[in-house]
């Protein structure tokens with residue numbers, strides 16, 4: 001059976017070149033990067049090179065602005081807790097949105113328990129924040145704005161440049177979770193009034209368990225992992241050399257291959273056209289244009305995403321639902337709910353997230369397989385008959 005992977009927003013397949021770059025650091029180059037002898041020095045050199053590669057992908061002015069972490073989740077935690085703690089004397093208010101990844105959402109919710117104040121901005125029907133609302137939410141106690149670059153569920157891109165301008169004008173730090181944006185969109189942090197930016201290795205065809213936080217020079221931040229003086233004394237712990245090298249190589253290739261994202265976008269639009277031409281009652285979730293090139297989130301009205309995913313899985317197709325299955329109960333996606341999607345559409349969402357391995361044949365396969373599944377499920381759905 002054909003296997004088609006369309007869950008690249010969850011994780012990506014590591015590139016062959018990345019694995020090749022990493023292997024020596026699991027074998028012969030095992031020295032500690034902090035050791036000054038001949039075993040440690042090559043590890044240090046490799047970390048320095050990877051830092052430059054990541055800085056180049058992000059368009060950072062200086063490599064020292066890149067701090068390696070264990071992934072996107074740690075980078076988000078570090079940025080938010082680190083800034084809020086460092087600036088506690090100045091203020092205790094952080095502004096975020098209701099559609100953030102849980103790495104940001106739950107960090108902000110945890111801060112509330114420690115006396116911090118959090119404003120969760122809503123979004124419009126496309127998942128975009130309102131800049132006037134952001135301006136109104138700012139007070140003299142606000143020290144940080146954390147808003148994702150692009151949403152992982154629906155792909156909507158937020159007005160990052162405008163948010164950066166507003167934060168800068170108010171003298172507030174701006175952090176953005178760019179885990180989904182990096183490698184798919186072309187940008188340079190140094191031109192955007194971004195103070196902190198999170199990325200993750202495994203979302204850009206790199207290894208899992210490695211990520212980075214861009215911290216603009218001069219940004220006040222309290223370290224969250226204490227110990228030795230690793231990573232410019234901002235993040236302690238013996239470096240994950242192989243992981244860092246893998247992230248560096250993934251970053252180099254991501255920068256080189258950004259033009260290929262237009263091919264992925266064409267495939268995605270071809271898939272959307274294909275399924276809408278043979279299936280009725282489909283709703284596109286997310287911004288129609290201002291969206292990640294690889295992301296297609298659609299609701300099949302009156303159906304449950306879970307059953308569609310399971311049926312697709314039986315045909316070898318891996319996609320994901322917008323709604324997270326929490327302890328057996330189907331909770332609707334916090335993102336789709338925030339976008340005000342009607343009840344008949346929130347449950348039936350499916351996210352197809354394409355990647356660089358996908359081909360037109362993959363899309364044709366999905367376009368062929370999906371209509372009978374939807375037809376069958378709708379035939380069994382009492383809601384669908386009633387709704388019609």
Ligand SMILES: *Cc1c(COP(=O)(O)O)cnc(C)c1O
Pocket residue numbers: 009010070071072073074076101103148150151152177179180200201202203209210211
């Ligand atoms: C995957 C993801 C994360 C978490 O990154 P990990 O490296 O898996 O911890 C954070 N934010 C967004 C938007 C993501 O898609």
